[in-house]
Amino acid sequence: IVYDPDERLNKLADEVDKEAPFSRLTLFSPCKINVFLRITNKREDGYHDLASLFHTISLGDVIKFSLSPSKTKDRLSTNVSGVPLDDKNLIIKALNLYRKKTGSSNFFWVHLDKKVPTGAGLGGGSSNAATALWAANQFNGSVATEKELQQWSSEIGSDIPFFFSHGAAYCTGRGEFVQDISHPLPSDIPMVLIKPKEACSTAEVYKRLRLDQTSNVDPLTLLEKISRNGISQDMCINDLEPPAFEVLPSLKRLKQRVTAAGRGQYDAVFMSGSGSTIVGVGSPDPPQFVYDDDDYREVFLSGKLQVV
Incomplete structure (x- = not known):
């Protein structure tokens, strides 16, 4: 014992x-x-x-x-x-x-x-x-x-x-x-999130939304293609981007800068929700300009998607 x-x-x-x-x-x-x-x-x-x-x-x-x-x-x-x-x-x-x-x-x-x-x-x-x-x-x-x-x-x-x-x-x-949805993206896909100083008013974004100018791509087609082929720029459609860019023109410039500075390192660059975060998917490295510009102090890295 x-x-x-x-x-x-x-x-x-x-x-x-x-x-x-x-x-x-x-x-x-x-x-x-x-x-x-x-x-x-x-x-x-x-x-x-x-x-x-x-x-x-x-x-x-x-x-x-x-x-x-x-x-x-x-x-x-x-x-x-x-x-x-x-x-x-x-x-x-x-x-x-x-x-x-x-x-x-x-x-x-x-x-x-x-x-x-x-x-x-x-x-x-x-x-x-x-x-x-x-x-x-x-x-x-x-x-x-x-x-x-x-x-x-x-x-x-x-x-x-x-x-x-x-x-x-x-x-x-x-x-x-x-x-x-079961694992539409690899769990270890890296991404960079950049939040500018200015926030987007969700109400103002929806106020400027024009339904006749939104995408006509079937969302189920987007879901099926992403699940089958992974993420790509043409799949990451956000109908709220145009009105958000009207509300906050600097947000459109930020997306353009991230895309250009990435030089192909990101699989896709897009705005999340009604803004004002721009997401770069496919690389863990922020573009160099965020280190040099005081306007971009809220930069986040995500290296593992939370899926159970």
Whole structure:
């Protein structure tokens, strides 16, 4: 008989963990790119129908959740300025939504370690909301299914349901209809993301969108070709680029500069979402000009796509 005190302590700890609900949770909240983004229709409710290949990448935020002794209010803190800390923030909206749907009485202290820039077209806020819903459900004994969380999330944001996918999905409707796609891109494909100082107003971009000037390529054709042949410039269509370039002419110049400076090293250069991030896919090396120009201080590298 061998007495192992460490093993005994580990077993005791396991028993304690079973009996006591956990009180802290730290989660990674990845952002996304739109490999292509077709706008197919304007709806009667004022929203637009889209068809897009969403893909998570290795850039993301870290969110720490702790159960709060308060039974009346969540408390949110963050490492950057300019992020709302009240119910304008999608994290707080998500926690309120979860309590509304389930009757949970849990409130939280939340710290957001923000890495994803705002106003970038990368869905950082939507990802944070999905992460908050998932966390709240864990603290509440996982009483809701992930499908339910996904359906509820569309009530507070069109991009949020995507973040309950496996990491790559063909999204339609306002973005709330999510079809998982199996590994459309190599998981180790490198990319460079450049976010200029100026942000694009999504509302202003859509205001300038003219449906008669969008692409006429079938989005399912784009999806099939990318899944079969990989990413290429002619597949990365974003119907929001022309209106975004009207709103922010410097964004068009940035895309042109990245394409020219890359000298063929990028398989594709495109804008993600409604801007203002320009993505270069296929090389881990930023163009030289970003090192020399103070206008481009937010440059990010992604070397591994987040797919489960």
